[in-house]
Each structure stands twice: as C-alpha cells, then as structure tokens.
Amino acid sequence: MWQRILALAIKEFQALLRDPKARVVIIVPPLIQLVVFSFAATFDLNHVPLAIYNQDGGAAAQSLIARFTGSQHFSVVSHLDRSSAIETTIDDRRALMVLTISPQFTQDLLSGTPAPVQLIIDGRNSNTAAIALSYANSIVQQFNTDWAWDHGRKTVPSTLSVRAWFNPNLVSRWFIIPGIVGLLMLVVVMVVTSLSVAREREQGTFDQLLVTPLHPFEILLGKAIPGLVIGLLEATAIIAVAVFVFHIPLHGSLLTLYAGIALFLLSATGVGLMISALAATLQQAVLGVFLFLVPAIILSGFATPIANMPPLVQDLTLINPLRYFMVILRSVFLEGSTYRDLIDTFWPLAIIGLTTLGIAGWLFRHRMN
Amino acid sequence: MRENTPTSSDPSQSTRKSSRGGGRMRLLGLIRKETWQILRDPSSIAIAFLMPVILLLLFGYGVSLNAKHIPLAVVADAPDAQSAGLFAAFRHSQYFDVHPEPDLTHARQALRSRQVQAIVHLSSDFSAALVNPNRQAPVQLIVNGVDANQARLIQGYVTAAWQGWMVARTQQQGHEFKTPVALSARVWFNPELRSRDYLVPGLIAVIMTLIGALLTALVMAREWERGTLEALMVTPLRLNELLLGKLIPYFVLGMGGMALSVAMAVWLFDVPLRGSLWVLTLTSAIFLITALGMGLLISIMARNQFVASLLAIITTFLPAFMLSGFIFDIGSMPNWLQVLTHVIAARYFVIILHTVFLAGDVWSVILPNTLAMLLLAAVFLGISRRRIRKSLE
Numbered sequence: 027m028w029q030r031i032l033a034l035a036i037k038e039f040q041a042l043l044r045d046p047k048a049r050v051v052i053i054v055p056p057l058i059q060l061v062v063f064s065f066a067a068t069f070d071l072n073h074v075p076l077a078i079y080n081q082d083g084g085a086a087a088q089s090l091i092a093r094f095t096g097s098q099h100f101s102v103v104s105h106l107d108r109s110s111a112i113e114t115t116i117d118d119r120r121a122l123m124v125l126t127i128s129p130q131f132t133q134d135l136l137s138g139t140p141a142p143v144q145l146i147i148d149g150r151n152s153n154t155a156a157i158a159l160s161y162a163n164s165i166v167q168q169f170n171t172d173w174a175w176d177h178g179r180k181t182v183p184s185t186l187s188v189r190a191w192f193n194p195n196l197v198s199r200w201f202i203i204p205g206i207v208g209l210l211m212l213v214v215v216m217v218v219t220s221l222s223v224a225r226e227r228e229q230g231t232f233d234q235l236l237v238t239p240l241h242p243f244e245i246l247l248g249k250a251i252p253g254l255v256i257g258l259l260e261a262t263a264i265i266a267v268a269v270f271v272f273h274i275p276l277h278g279s280l281l282t283l284y285a286g287i288a289l290f291l292l293s294a295t296g297v298g299l300m301i302s303a304l305a306a307t308l309q310q311a312v313l314g315v316f317l318f319l320v321p322a323i324i325l326s327g328f329a330t331p332i333a334n335m336p337p338l339v340q341d342l343t344l345i346n347p348l349r350y351f352m353v354i355l356r357s358v359f360l361e362g363s364t365y366r367d368l369i370d371t372f373w374p375l376a377i378i379g380l381t382t383l384g385i386a387g388w389l390f391r392h393r394m395n
Numbered sequence: 396m397r398e399n400t401p402t403s404s405d406p407s408q409s410t411r412k413s414s415r416g417g418g419r420m421r422l423l424g425l426i427r428k429e430t431w432q433i434l435r436d437p438s439s440i441a442i443a444f445l446m447p448v449i450l451l452l453l454f455g456y457g458v459s460l461n462a463k464h465i466p467l468a469v470v471a472d473a474p475d476a477q478s479a480g481l482f483a484a485f486r487h488s489q490y491f492d493v494h495p496e497p498d499l500t501h502a503r504q505a506l507r508s509r510q511v512q513a514i515v516h517l518s519s520d521f522s523a524a525l526v527n528p529n530r531q532a533p534v535q536l537i538v539n540g541v542d543a544n545q546a547r548l549i550q551g552y553v554t555a556a557w558q559g560w561m562v563a564r565t566q567q568q569g570h571e572f573k574t575p576v577a578l579s580a581r582v583w584f585n586p587e588l589r590s591r592d593y594l595v596p597g598l599i600a601v602i603m604t605l606i607g608a609l610l611t612a613l614v615m616a617r618e619w620e621r622g623t624l625e626a627l628m629v630t631p632l633r634l635n636e637l638l639l640g641k642l643i644p645y646f647v648l649g650m651g652g653m654a655l656s657v658a659m660a661v662w663l664f665d666v667p668l669r670g671s672l673w674v675l676t677l678t679s680a681i682f683l684i685t686a687l688g689m690g691l692l693i694s695i696m697a698r699n700q701f702v703a704s705l706l707a708i709i710t711t712f713l714p715a716f717m718l719s720g721f722i723f724d725i726g727s728m729p730n731w732l733q734v735l736t737h738v739i740a741a742r743y744f745v746i747i748l749h750t751v752f753l754a755g756d757v758w759s760v761i762l763p764n765t766l767a768m769l770l771l772a773a774v775f776l777g778i779s780r781r782r783i784r785k786s787l788e
Contacts, residue, residue: 047697051705059709063717065732069544072727090576116583118759119746122726140577149585150749151593153460154724157544159580160551166578173575182574183525183564184532186557188550190540191506198543213708221701309613312704313438316446316609321453329722330458331545333465339457360541361507 030240034248038222042252052218052256056210060203060264064272067202067329071099074158077121079106084132090143090169094125099161112146122148123158135173192360203274204355205328207264211287212294212322212348214260216315219253219298223390224311236390246387249302250295257291268359277362285365286354289375293347296382303389322348347378421632425640433644442610443648447602447656454598455664460590462548467491468502468511472519477526481534484560485515490552506539513538513549584753592667595660596752597721600744601712602656603679606649607686608693608711609704615641615694616703634784638776642687649683650676660752670751674761678747681768685740686711688775695782715741743767 043049076094080087094100103121106112112124126144128134134141145162149155171182193200226232235245265283268274276283297318305311325332325339326348332340343349350371357363365372433439467485471478486493494511496502502514516535525532536553540546565572585592618624627637657675660666668675689711697703717723718732719741725733736742743764750760 045699045702047699047702048705051702051709055705055709059713062732062735063713066717066728067723068727069547069723070727071724075726114759117754117757119750135575138573140573141575143576143578145578145580147580147582149582149588150753151720151724152582152585152588152590153593153722155582155585156460156551156588157547159582160547162580163551163554163578166576170574170576182531182561184534184557184561186534186536186554188536188538190538190543190546193540193543193546196540196543196546201542201544213713217701217705217708221704225701307436307438308700308704309436309617310438312609312613312700313442315704316442316605317449320446320450324450324453324458330460331462331542334459334462335457339453356541367508 027241027244031244031247031251034240034245035251038248038252039255041225042218042222042256052214053260056214056260057263057267059210060206060267061271063206064199064203064268067199067206069153069157069198070196071154071157071161073101074099074123074154074161075103075121076100077104077106077112077115077124078102079109079112079124079126081129082127082131086132086135086141086173087127090127090131090166091125093165093169094162097161097165099158116146116148119148122154123162125162199272200274200360201356202329203268203272204359205326205352207261207268208290208326208348208351208355209323209328210264211257211261211290212351213319215253215257215291215294216298216301216319218256219250219295220302220305220311220315221308222249222252223299223302224305224308227305228307242387242390245390246299246383249299250383253295253298254291257294258287261287261291274359276359278358278364282363282365282368283354283358286351286358286368286372286375289372289379290347290351290354292379293375293382296379296386297347299386300382300389303386322346325349327352344374345378347375350375418633418636422636422640425627425632425636426643429640429644433648439610439614439648443606443652444655446605447652448659450598450602451595451656451659451664454594455591455659458590458594460544460548461588462545462552463490464492465490465513465549465552466494466511467549467553468494468496468505468514470496470499470502470514471517471521472499473517473522475522477522477532478517480564481517481557481560482515484556484563485553488552488556491556503537506537509539512545513553515553591664592753593749594722595664595666596748597719597745599653599656599660599679599748600682600719600721600741601715603649603653603683603744604686604711604715604741606652607645607683608690609707610648611642611645611687611690612693612697612703612707612711613700614645615691616697616700619694619698620700634780638691638780638783642691645687645690646680646683649686650680653679653683666752668752669755671756674756675748675751678744678751678761678765678768681765681772682740682744682747685768685772685775688772688779689740691779692775692782695779695786714739718742719745721745737767738771740768740771 078091080091095102104115106115106124112126115121115124124146126146128142131141131143143166145159147155147159190196223232226235269276301314301318302311305314325343325346332343332349335343353371354368357368469482469485482493485491494505496505499516502516505511506514514537516537518533518535521532524530534557536550538546538549562572582588632640661668690707693706693710694703697706715721718736718739721741725736725742728736747761747764750757
C-alpha cells in the first residue's frame, strides 16, 4: 500500500514540477514576497510629511518645532506663511499634518496661560492619522514636562511609565513577519493541492485514477503529500529568512513551531483537497481557493485584531485554520510559548485537518461526473 | 468547448479586408460569444459579484482597527480611595473592560495567558506621592507588545483616560488644570477616525484588480492552454478586434462589480462620497483597463492556468493589498520599495478613491494619478499585443 502511495506522490511531484515555469512560480515568489511585504507591512510611520504655520517669532516656538524636526517620525516639508495655504497643502496631499502655532505662543507660555497649538490632520487614511496624532501628542507632552521642569512650575501630579512585554520597542515588523510566514504558506499549499485534482478532472485523467487498484484513501494521501512536503520546505526557508535576515527573535523551540506547522499544513491541505474535489474545472478551483483564501486571511488576525470584530464574526473565525496558526507563530516567536501553552490551538487544527481530509476522500468517491 | 465557430454566421467572412461595418459585426459577434461563455460558467460571475459582496461585508462589518472593550487588568499594591478614583476613570472609558486583580503576580499571569492585554499597576507609595505637592505619583502601564500597533493604540487610550483623571482631580480641588502648551487636533475628512471610511473605498481597488487581472488572466490562459485563441486567429478577425472582443465583456463585468461596490459603500456602510460620480466612474474605467492589460500580459507569459493563477495572485492581488497604500502607508516604506510601488496601478487608484470619496474632486491629486494609470495601461496592452504578434510568427 505504501509503495502505491509513494508512486502516486512521485507522479504528483512530477506533474507539478515538470513545467519549468511552474517550478519557478512555486519557489521564487514566496521568498520575494516575504522580503517585499516584510518591509512594506508596518504600521510604524517614518517621515510623516509635516507643514508648519508658525505665527510666533519667539524662541519657545522654535524649540517646539525643533522637537518635530528632530523626530524620525516627522519630516518638515514646508513652512506656510498664511492660513489659506493650509487647505491646499492638505488637499493636495503635500503634507499629512499642519502644525499651527498662534501669534502669542511664547508670550502665553511665559505668562503661564496655556499656549494654543493646533494640528490639522488629513484623515483620508484614518489609521495613519491616528498614529501620527499619537506621535505628535507625545512630542507635545514631553515638551510640556520639560518646560515645566526648566521653569520651576508645578508639573502634573502623576507620571505614566510604559513597558511593553515581548516587544519592548513596539516594532510592528516583529508582529507582521511571523504573520506573513503563515500567509505565504497558506497561499502556496492551497494553490498546489487545490489545483491537483481539478486539473486531472478537467483533463479527464481523474476517472482513470479512480479505476486503478488505488483506494480513495491512498489517492488522498498521494495527492496530499506534495502539498505537505512543499509547504514544509517553504516554511523552513521562510522562517530562516525571518530569523537571519530580519532578526525576528525566535524565543520558543523549533519542535513546538514545527508541530504547529505540521498541524496547520494538514488542515490547509485538507481544505485545498476539499475545494479541489468539489471543482469540476481549474477555474472553479481557483475561484474556490479565492473564496476561501481572502476571508481566511482577513479573519485570521493577520493585520487587524480578532477582538475588534463583531461577536458573530469572531465565532466564524473559529473554523479558520490560519487564525490558530497566527497565534502559534507569534507566541512561539515572540513569547517563547511551549506546546503546553498552545494546546488550545493545536487540537482545533487537528480537527479541521481530519474533517476536511475525510470530506475530500468521500467526495473523491462520490462526486463523479 | 468549441470556440472557433462564432464567426461562421458573419457575412463578411469571405473577404478579409472588409468595411468598417463588417469589423463592427465581427466584433459584436465575438463579444456575444464571449458573453455567453461567461454566463455559462457561473464561476466568472461569482468572481465579479460574489467576491465583492463577501469582501465588502468582511471589511465593512468584520474588520476594524478601532479597538473597544480592551481587557485591562488594574492592580493597586495598597488599594484606597485615591487608586479607586483612577480606576474609575478606566471603568468609565468605553475602550476598556476593567479586570481588577489582587496583586501583580496574578495580573502578570493574566497578561501571559492573553486574558488581558495590558496592566495598570499602582505601587504602594502612589497615594502618598499623589497628595505630596513635591512628588509625582507613579503609574505603571505594562502592555502586551506582540501586536505593536494595537499596543500603541492601548497606550494612547490609557494615556487619555489617565490625563482625564488628572484634569478632573485638579478641578475638584478648585484649581485650574494648566499645561504649558494646549494641543488641539482636528482631523479633516474623517473626524471620528472611522477605519471603515478608508478601508471600504480602498477595497474597491482590490476588488477591481481581482476582476480585471485575475479573472482575465485565468480565462485567457485557458484559451492559450487549449489553443482556442490560435483557432480564433485564423478567422477573419483582426488582432485588435480579437483583443477587444475578449476584453470588453470582462470590462463590463468589472464595471458592474465596481457599481455594486460603490452602492454598498454609500448605502450600506454610509461612507461619504464627496467627489462626483462621473470622476469616480471615469477613473475606475481607466484603472480597469490597466488591470485587464495586466491580466492579459500574465496569461501571455504563463500560457497555462496553473502558472497564470499563481502569477496573478502574486503580481496583482497581493500587491494591491500590501503595496498600494490600502492598509500600509507607502511613505513609511524603505525608499527602494517606494520606487517599486510606482509600477503597481492600484497605488494610484487607492489615492484617487480615498480622495474622491472622503475629500472631493481635488484635481491636483486626481489628474497626475490618472495619467500614471493611463501610462501603465498603455505599457501593459502594448507589450501584450507585441508578444501575441511575435508568438504567431
């Protein structure tokens, strides 16, 4: 029996890798994407274009502006000389933010009345706007504390100190890159497995396969093995790049990580084969992959937290294998979690994998054209 | 599937060099045939109409960057009226679900097991320092930094609640709360910073990439794989007519998907449409032509469905998601990557969509970005045409 499965798996590999273009598209793009997306996918803002409308000639205004110029988060792109210029600067996207300093700024500061400073922010991208605003807030706050200290004023009655666990400098790349590992693995495995049966159906060779002495279970395994092997190799390459090129800390053990990867591959292969068994043509298979892939990525917690979703949608994410894999990846990488911490994510993956593989095997036998 | 029959009813078949009217007849015949082909396979319709609806519902209802009810542990080493006052400020904030913990060990445990996202900790000298005018009462915030973006948001919310508490407390004591600089911020176009208002318009670019590039790449690759395109080329159809006939039905499908998306954005999700509809339609049409050109080029390079589908996902769909400025800010990417984003048509379209929806018809934004899309469309279609012609010789 194992010989037959092996023979089928080898045939699958040959079918997959015979075409030189197919070889290239399976291997090269995921690695390029890892690099490109890892640089792209960050919520940390650098060099936010800032315009300044300074109506005050005093030194205090200059020292506040200097704090913005000195921050790596902002780069001053223009100095405005009239208030009417603010609107066009924002509308034309020349600056994301305009800092307006009132004429009596220095005077107010020295006399102890709160000196007004106004920020106008382009809210077209609300997330960028919120982050830029929080940077500006902390700059002004620091300015306030320092000014009060230097001029012997009574400062605020309390201080807030912040410490972040697992990612002390809050580098969003540490969060995103482990997520990209899961994303790319899902895409590759789904495409490889889902197209395998659909292609044979379209060409009519799947019926031939069914009349061979192979048991449907053996066909299932033979079809699943290429996806599992390619997924495993690709995962290893991607993780190596994440650790050695991007220096993402890998605190947990490789054993735990690979246990998670194996279970995730099992469930991804299962879903892929299920879609493949349902599709009559390649185009339908690709559509099926998309109908699964897009919601799976969006509802995985990859870019937006699951906790922010409405309760009904949160329940829906429970059947999404990528959701569990995201937790496994991030916990093993950043928190150093052991398999004991992650058991709650391991068993759902196993159940999803076995269920979908079972359905796929059943469909192999019962969905004949 | 036989595809080389539609022109048999064409009266101008006998003469290769026919009048313009004959050309139009041939084109119409081909378009009719392609339309039938789309209608016969429900999966094309599904990509054009089912995908947009699913994506819009997911992004409109499912996804939000605005956190609410963040589980927050609060710990006071020496609980008293002062610490209770600060904790009440967190309880009254809509952003937090407050979990009181008896001591820091329990709170750390809760943070580690992801039951809470952050801990606010007051050491035993908090109250003493608070009433002493010469000291500042220390408040410690520990936040789970795994999701850095979320952690920064939590930090912002905690800071806001803490500042509100200080202001209220100072005023209760009959003083005016004064900071040296009073910062006021106004957010234009989206004052409440609703993430839906920028996610939903941006999504239209992703959806149209899906219809224009992915669907076209797949369909055309199938024709190359089966050799049906070569069969069509021996008919009196000219190359331009053939390409037009193939692309027009998908153009119509794409514009249909776009109309559906805009309707859902405006009526279902209440996203304001401040610009004019004709600008939106025109720029969408130009973007769609660019996407169709990309799809065509991919199919020509791949020549089979498997490679085409992978290439289309990798070169069109994922970049439209990640490199277009739809979610991640382009200005914060490294310079080499910013240069690279210029070949991604979705980049220009996302800017136009955000502007037309939220700001209005700002010509200084719309015109240059439209020009860039036109340029890309010309490049994609030009290369495609040349490569088809070459492959025939």
